[in-house]
Amino acid sequence: MSSTTTAAVVRPGTRAFAWEQVRLDAPRGDEVLVRVVGAGLCHTDLAVRDGHVPLPLPAVLGHEGAGVVQAVGDRVTRLAPGDTVLLSFSSCGACAPCGRGRPAYCDTFLHRNASGSRADGTSPLQDARGERISGRFFGQSSFGALALADERCAVPVEVADEDELARLAPLGCAVQTGAGAVLNVLRPGPGDTLAVFGTGAVGLSAVMAAALTGAVRIIAVDIRPARLALARELGATDTVDAGREDVAGRLAELTGGRGVRHAVESSGVPDVLRQAVE
Structure with missing residues (x-):
């Protein structure tokens, strides 16, 4: 009934x-x-x-x-x-x-x-x-x-x-999206670098999944210091405060000028997506 x-x-x-x-x-x-x-x-x-x-x-x-x-x-x-x-x-x-x-x-x-x-x-x-x-x-x-x-x-x-x-x-939704993007699509290998743009539920899930892979550097990018601190607790090796730092310059510095091997964009903001691709 x-x-x-x-x-x-x-x-x-x-x-x-x-x-x-x-x-x-x-x-x-x-x-x-x-x-x-x-x-x-x-x-x-x-x-x-x-x-x-x-x-x-x-x-x-x-x-x-x-x-x-x-x-x-x-x-x-x-x-x-x-x-x-x-x-x-x-x-x-x-x-x-x-x-x-x-x-x-x-x-x-x-x-x-x-x-x-x-x-x-x-x-x-x-x-x-x-x-x-x-x-x-x-x-x-x-x-x-x-x-x-x-x-x-x-x-x-x-x-x-x-x-x-x-x-x-x-x-x-959120966890399987972020973790699935890393584990099923990007599949970072030993020594790879990965940047996660946006550290909400999807982005933090990507960080946690990346920590289970061979990625040597996992960089979290956000404008909220508290989120970045949490990202470090969950496996990020480095963080970039996009509200205070030059993101492109900081990523170049962290990767020896080579840029990251993989990027996950989870904010849905067009400018951030463009930055992740660049």
């Missing part, structure tokens, strides 16, 4: 999240109902809220959810009520990229994650007036007390308690 819950809804023109009563459909065969205990706030959520990324509004956003499974569909085999899970993006599991173990390149990725609906075009959410609103954002729409997600979105995780589970929520 369907469930009534509270969710943060974005309506057209408001550029704001507002708590509303919403109704969730009962889980379909391949879906799980999750009680959300924590959700990361990603810049992508803010970009949709502010109208910079197209998505039919009104909508419930959120794509870094963590919670406890409450109910499962009759075709779900990996999960059961009571399981603690992290939620991430959706994929079909049947196309060629999914078959090669690259679900982020799923043939139906955009529709499944950025259309506001299931693969068949329906949304599982409606507001208090009975009007359908966009859901299934990145397969979950986790900005609510309950989320209805694809089984493939939910990854079981062992935790000591729900507080620990909530702290792991950014693994759904």
Whole structure:
């Protein structure tokens, strides 16, 4: 049966999240109902809220959810009520990229994650007036007390308690983005140098991942001293305060004039991206 819950809804023109009563459909065969205990706030959520990324509004956003499974569909085999899970993006599991173990390149990725609906075009959410609103954002729409997600979105995780589970929520996007860029794409080798521009959740995840590689120099670049101090704690060998130092000159100094071998840009600021490429 369907469930009534509270969710943060974005309506057209408001550029704001507002708590509303919403109704969730009962889980379909391949879906799980999750009680959300924590959700990361990603810049992508803010970009949709502010109208910079197209998505039919009104909508419930959120794509870094963590919670406890409450109910499962009759075709779900990996999960059961009571399981603690992290939620991430959706994929079909049947196309060629999914078959090669690259679900982020799923043939139906955009529709499944950025259309506001299931693969068949329906949304599982409606507001208090009975009007359908966009859901299934990145397969979950986790900005609510309950989320209805694809089984493939939910990854079981062992935790000591729900507080620990909530702290792991950014693994759904930020951590896997930053760490994945380093470990799966750049793959620094022994003696390589790497600069990380922007030390938010994505950038710091890149720093931590780089510390597990053979990179000899990991340079964190930011304008916030506290973030730079944290970057050092997490594995950065050097830091550059872009608000006070000449970034290009400092990087040249740290690398003997050769520049870095790899760069990760996580701020989303065009000027910073240009600086990272240069």
